[in-house]
Amino acid sequence: MTGGLLGFLGGIGLFLFGMETLTSALRSLAGEGLRRWLLRMTSTPFRGVLTGAGITAVVQSSTAVTVMTIGFVGAGLIGFSQSLGVIYGANIGTTMTGWIIMLVGVKLKLGVLALPVLFAASLMGVLGEGQVARVGWMLAGLSLLFIGLDLMQAAAAGVNAHITPDWLPQDTWTGRLMMAAIGLVLVAIMQSSSAGIALTLILLGADTLSFGQAAAMVAGMNVGTTLTGFLASLGGGSEMQRAALANLLFNLVSAMLALPLIAVLVPLLHTLNTGPDDQTALVLFHTGLNLFGAAVFLPLTKPFAALVIRLVPDRPVTLAMALDPQLLxxxxxxxxxxxxxxxxxxxxxxxxxxxxxxxxxxxxxxxxxxxxxxxxxxxxxxxxxxxxxxxxxxxxxxxxxxxxxxxxxxxxxxxxxxxxxxxxxxxxxxxxxxxxxxxxxxxxxxxxxxxxxxxxxxxxxxxxxxxxxxxxxxxxxxxxxxxxxxxxxxxxxxxxxxxxxxxxxxxxxxxxxxxxxxxxxxxx
Missing domain, CATH: 1.20.58 (Methane Monooxygenase Hydroxylase; Chain G, domain 1)
Structure with missing residues (x-):
């Protein structure tokens, strides 16, 4: 049991480090062209949804996309309601990580193949310069991600003998709320919704969680990934505070609307040509949760923006108010x-x-x-x-x-x-x-x-x-x-x-x- 737990923790650590390395390299590779594209494609909230989803899927970081968007709001280039479309889309774009983890990492188990790639990528990152070094760090991050997934899967095989779904809150109203709270706390500790989704997929595949419990955890993780950003924004400017609050409310309302539907969605998700595969159904649920939230909020963007602005009023104007530390x-x-x-x-x-x-x-x-x-x-x-x-x-x-x-x-x-x-x-x-x-x-x-x-x-x-x-x-x-x-x-x-x-x-x-x-x- 102890060895399995240590292996699990080590796998999570490798996954987190790999995800951070991958995200930083992708953002650096994208360069200024990505920012210009984001600005051009946010003329309406709907286009902002599409753009936010696409760019987040590319750079694998909703936080980076949100920071760029708030910078445009602060410069007066787009309105706050337009930035909300990007926030909706960024939440949809983050679900792409779940699909990559499930289809490539969990199903194919590429950890062994990733070891020589990690060696070559590390040499590129250390010895190379410019774009060569960035590509090297990107491949190194991706390799660490897959190695971490393999470690977690190997550790989960020993954990399922000691932890079963009966040990956890059952699939009731109270149980779903408790599982959502567990997911929220896990992501708040790990600071990565991608790591939380990977952990949930592996526990689900090891029969440690039932599908209903895993779905409730994912709904809570969607809220947990915004909580840290919201707390960090309290010392920032009004634009950053509004974006963080809007992101928190968007994910909280989406999760509260989705939790009662889990019982209805279980048979539906298992009949959409996915067969009895709980892991595929869970990633479908994660994507559907954010698509559902965007569909609910998009027609209400203007009143939602007005509500957020009322909750976070403008501060006294100073000449340096644009210098929000989080924009660095x-x-x-x-x-x-x-x-x-x-x-x-x-x-x-x-x-x-x-x-x-x-x-x-x-x-x-x-x-x-x-x-x-x-x-x-x-x-x-x-x-x-x-x-x-x-x-x-x-x-x-x-x-x-x-x-x-x-x-x-x-x-x-x-x-x-x-x-x-x-x-x-x-x-x-x-x-x-x-x-x-x-x-x-x-x-x-x-x-x-x-x-x-x-x-x-x-x-x-x-x-x-x-x-x-x-x-x-x-x-x-x-x-x-x-x-x-x-x-x-x-x-x-x-x-x-x-x-x-x-x-x-x-x-x-x-x-x-x-x-x-x-x-x-x-x-x-």
Whole structure:
């Protein structure tokens, strides 16, 4: 009994490690193309279901798909109701793992064949670089998964003599709820619904569980896989909290609706050309459970989204609110959040300058005075975020965005410092000839334009500032203005020139930092 239990635990450990290695390698292999596809294919909740199911089946990680989706919601590229479609689909996509485990791992027992594959894959992962290394780690993860399944199956052969279905809660209302609770706790401990499904399939094949008990456990596992994410989201942003709550409610309601139907589904699932095979019927039940939940929730997506938003209201707006720590799990999404934060800081500076440069009757200096208290913490949070962000060295598109964000942060820092030169700003606001170009820069910062338009605009303003500086020096030479006045005017014009330069660089690097999928959605 002890040997069987130890073998079972070792098999679960190998399976979990293999699943994590496989998922990480698949996500890395997919790259930025997967994110662009996800963004393009989520225009409606129904398309989001299809896209979420397909991408989750590819990368074998509903969490990764959810993180990418919430990053798009935070950037304003898709609405929350659209993201719910992806969440429904991600739950359907996770059932593909169960089919792979049942058809390839449990039925064929490839553990012995996986051993030489593991050796070759490990060499590829350790000695290879780039895509070769990623393929190696993917094959290594897959091999460990099958070896772990074989260990669990071998251990289960010794366990079934000591544990039988009679030892566990029976197939009654109370018994189903208790089995669902056992499944929930198991997945919450293992942190993997795939490992939970594999464990249930092996126990079912060893006659340790009846089909009704296994089905109730699977329903509970569907809820358990969301519980950890929900608890982890409590310290995150409102978008992440809403997604985690929606995922939890979706799986909880689906499970509660499915539990009473188990007795009806048992004969039905065993007559759909599957014969008396309980394991195949269980995987069918798992897939059907999530399809049933999606069918129930999809027509109710808008009211469901409104309910979740009401339960998780918006927090007080801060410039760095997009920097949710959980988004660091995906490099592309983390870069999106950084770009969004840089844009928010730039717009706040532009709006404060607009208010300070307005005509006398509408001028308001309070936003400019309050700006350091908003910008300084946000800028420091952005710098800390970028220092924590890891970008793979062989991803040139992500490295380019990261470099652009570094330049962008530098120019934002210098622009923020310029915004506190109140004397020069006041001189520009009171000068009829210079107020208009200064207000134009502030308006462009407050509402980003297309990069080409912005470059031409700022180049024109810089040329204008240079001509005005020469004119001021000539007027002083002719005795038309005093030396004190010429110093004030040239200082103000130098401010105008430098701010125009920073604004042009911010637009330039902002377009690079945003990435192709953001620029494709940016309104003209």
């Amino acid at each position: 799990a995906d490099s592309g999404t983390a870069l999106d959040a950084a770009a969004r934060t840089a844009t928010a800081i730039t717009e706040a500076i532009g709006q404060a300058l607009q208010a300070a440069l307005a005509p006398q009757h509408a001028r308001d200096l309070r936003p400019l005075a309050a700006l350091p208290g908003q910008v300084v913490p946000a800028r420091k949070a952005l710098e800390t975020w970028l220092s924590r962000l890891h970008v793979p060295p062989d991803r040139p598109e992500l490295l380019s965005r990261m470099a652009a964000l570094m330049h962008l942060t530098d120019h934002i820092t210098r622009l923020a410092a310029r915004s506190q030169e109140h004397t020069r700003i006041a001189h520009l606001a009171d000068n009829p000839r210079l107020a208009r170009p200064a207000r134009t820069i502030a308006a462009a910062l407050a509402k980003p334009r297309k990069a080409g338009q912005a470059a031409r605009l700022f180049a024109h303003i810089r040329g204008l500032a240079l001509r005005h500086r020469r004119g001021a020096l000539l007027r002083e030479h002719a005795g038309m203005i005093s030396p004190v006045e010429v110093f004030r005017e040239t200082d103000a014009l130098r401010w105008l020139d430098r701010v125009a330069e920073h604004a042009e660089r911010i637009e330039h690097y902002g377009a690079q930092a945003a990435g192709p999928q953001i620029n494709a959605k940016r309104p003209v």
